Amino acid sequence: MELSVAYLGTGGPAPTRLRGLPSVLISREGFRIMVDCGEGTQRQMRLSTGLVRVDEIYLTHFHLDHCMGIPGLLKTYDLNDREEPIRILGPVGTVQFMEDLRPFTGRLGFHVEVEEISDRDVVGYPGFEVEAFETAHRTTSLGYAILEDDRPGKIDPDEAARLGVSDGPSLGALQDGRSVTGDQGEVRPEQVMGEDRPGRAVVVTGDTGPSPRTVEAAAEADLLIHDSSFLSEDSERAAETAHSTAAQAAGIAAEAGVKMLSLVHISARYHVGAVVEEARETFADTNAPRDYDLVRIPFPEKGPPELVREGAIRSGEPEE
Amino acid sequence: MELSVAYLGTGGPAPTRLRGLPSVLISREGFRIMVDCGEGTQRQMRLSTGLVRVDEIYLTHFHLDHCMGIPGLLKTYDLNDREEPIRILGPVGTVQFMEDLRPFTGRLGFHVEVEEISDRDVVGYPGFEVEAFETAHRTTSLGYAILEDDRPGKIDPDEAARLGVSDGPSLGALQDGRSVTGDQGEVRPEQVMGEDRPGRAVVVTGDTGPSPRTVEAAAEADLLIHDSSFLSEDSERAAETAHSTAAQAAGIAAEAGVKMLSLVHISARYHVGAVVEEARETFADTNAPRDYDLVRIPFPEKGPPELVREGAIRSGEPEE
Numbered sequence: 001m002e003l004s005v006a007y008l009g010t011g012g013p014a015p016t017r018l019r020g021l022p023s024v025l026i027s028r029e030g031f032r033i034m035v036d037c038g039e040g041t042q043r044q045m046r047l048s049t050g051l052v053r054v055d056e057i058y059l060t061h062f063h064l065d066h067c068m069g070i071p072g073l074l075k076t077y078d079l080n081d082r083e084e085p086i087r088i089l090g091p092v093g094t095v096q097f098m099e100d101l102r103p104f105t106g107r108l109g110f111h112v113e114v115e116e117i118s119d120r121d122v123v124g125y126p127g128f129e130v131e132a133f134e135t136a137h138r139t140t141s142l143g144y145a146i147l148e149d150d151r152p153g154k155i156d157p158d159e160a161a162r163l164g165v166s167d168g169p170s171l172g173a174l175q176d177g178r179s180v181t182g183d184q185g186e187v188r189p190e191q192v193m194g195e196d197r198p199g200r201a202v203v204v205t206g207d208t209g210p211s212p213r214t215v216e217a218a219a220e221a222d223l224l225i226h227d228s229s230f231l232s233e234d235s236e237r238a239a240e241t242a243h244s245t246a247a248q249a250a251g252i253a254a255e256a257g258v259k260m261l262s263l264v265h266i267s268a269r270y271h272v273g274a275v276v277e278e279a280r281e282t283f284a285d286t287n288a289p290r291d292y293d294l295v296r297i298p299f300p301e302k303g304p305p306e307l308v309r310e311g312a313i314r315s316g317e318p319e320e
Numbered sequence: 321m322e323l324s325v326a327y328l329g330t331g332g333p334a335p336t337r338l339r340g341l342p343s344v345l346i347s348r349e350g351f352r353i354m355v356d357c358g359e360g361t362q363r364q365m366r367l368s369t370g371l372v373r374v375d376e377i378y379l380t381h382f383h384l385d386h387c388m389g390i391p392g393l394l395k396t397y398d399l400n401d402r403e404e405p406i407r408i409l410g411p412v413g414t415v416q417f418m419e420d421l422r423p424f425t426g427r428l429g430f431h432v433e434v435e436e437i438s439d440r441d442v443v444g445y446p447g448f449e450v451e452a453f454e455t456a457h458r459t460t461s462l463g464y465a466i467l468e469d470d471r472p473g474k475i476d477p478d479e480a481a482r483l484g485v486s487d488g489p490s491l492g493a494l495q496d497g498r499s500v501t502g503d504q505g506e507v508r509p510e511q512v513m514g515e516d517r518p519g520r521a522v523v524v525t526g527d528t529g530p531s532p533r534t535v536e537a538a539a540e541a542d543l544l545i546h547d548s549s550f551l552s553e554d555s556e557r558a559a560e561t562a563h564s565t566a567a568q569a570a571g572i573a574a575e576a577g578v579k580m581l582s583l584v585h586i587s588a589r590y591h592v593g594a595v596v597e598e599a600r601e602t603f604a605d606t607n608a609p610r611d612y613d614l615v616r617i618p619f620p621e622k623g624p625p626e627l628v629r630e631g632a633i634r635s636g637e638p639e640e
Contacts, residue, residue: 039359043335064395097423
């Protein structure tokens, strides 16, 4: 079951030649959650994933670089005759933010639902949930943990055989949680299945200083996408502006025991290689994705998360 | 004296892979006037001209694709400690538009002056003026004609010699409009200069159907940048949406007697080559600039306007 993160904009607070404003698109079996939507996000989609249908947009906070792509994206969906509703969730202030946008978005042909959430709120979906966690920025701000439900344990084929079930279809039914009738009568899934296995987890912070709440929310996550605005040499500036240094982001990743750390929002003053290097001293599995990169997150038994350079770019005909 | 137009965004109403939302940057001797500022314009600048100081922004109308780059551009200027004021001019509604943006732009460290203008209003600058002209869209909309002042005529060196002036510095002073003393006494400029020569003119329409006001405002302009949303095969749709076909844009250019016609806002449904071809049947000197192209407009005696592919891209070090 596909779980991936497309990096639509890895820069901030101002765009550079190579990096657009913050936005990531998390896809799970065709359901798409965008976290943040900086100015230019619809164009970044055109340049990579295509203008796919986003189902929900989570905003981390309302600093301009994280949210000014919303009106244009909604307008373009409208131009393309979108009918499906979209939901926009974020911290206290989201309702006002969307109200303030109304003069610009005008009437749209689809419903925009707006919902304010706060620390530890959980939004449920079939097969996963999104947990909000408070981050440490200069304004009310939330990060989001996309947490898959536990998966059923792995079937023990020897135990199943002992109970008289060995044909493929019956083993498949047991794995899917249904009882079957074997040579020796009924066999229930719990008789042959190992313990539930944890689902996958992707955690996105938005802008934040280092915070114990992030460690908690990102515990054992497959991927943590964390603010890394500064190098340690500028840690005072990081503290003043409530951002993180690369070393701090790496410290959070190490403490949370995540599998992969992606650094974003790196100040344009630095060489990105130096930023990654600083983080790797504390946490080895660190990268700094570029715009249009993709992280694929397989189930753990299939391998670790994998960064695919330009993996978000859909191949297609040139437009002109 | 340099006069050029950098095409920052040639698409619309939605961005495509190759074309950003509407914005052109007109530079005259380091003074920069932007016409329209669609979402992503600050990034388009980063990718071409660099984030240069724009002095004035003229808005043609308030449809989202033409103006949603304003808050981000202003914020980024602020982040870069801009101190120079900026003026934003546009039709009735500009004050309300900027007021509606206030929740997003917040406090800025430089002054933003806002001014509403209307048909036939003229804004003066040293050496040129901008004349607003009403265009024919579905909302109050203006186009803008950037019109240089007449230049002094060319000096007649034979006549000057006859009056006793032949040295370079004295001829230069006469050309600059100052009297000089020659071998036979004072010589005034008007004694040796030909008739005033017309200044250069660049005209930008924004979104519009064909309009006699555009013909009038663009009379003998060096460059007309005109809406060309549709091909003639879709002329009904063009009329319904108050846009122009390529043939209509070319008709305007021919009637106005301009030197060069640039087609913009071409619907993504068409092959751009076909759109240019349709226009050229009526007006030969037609092109469809791509993002980051530049048109250089020399004084007429130095040659015709010239389209330079990717001419707006400033060479520089890569950013990472």
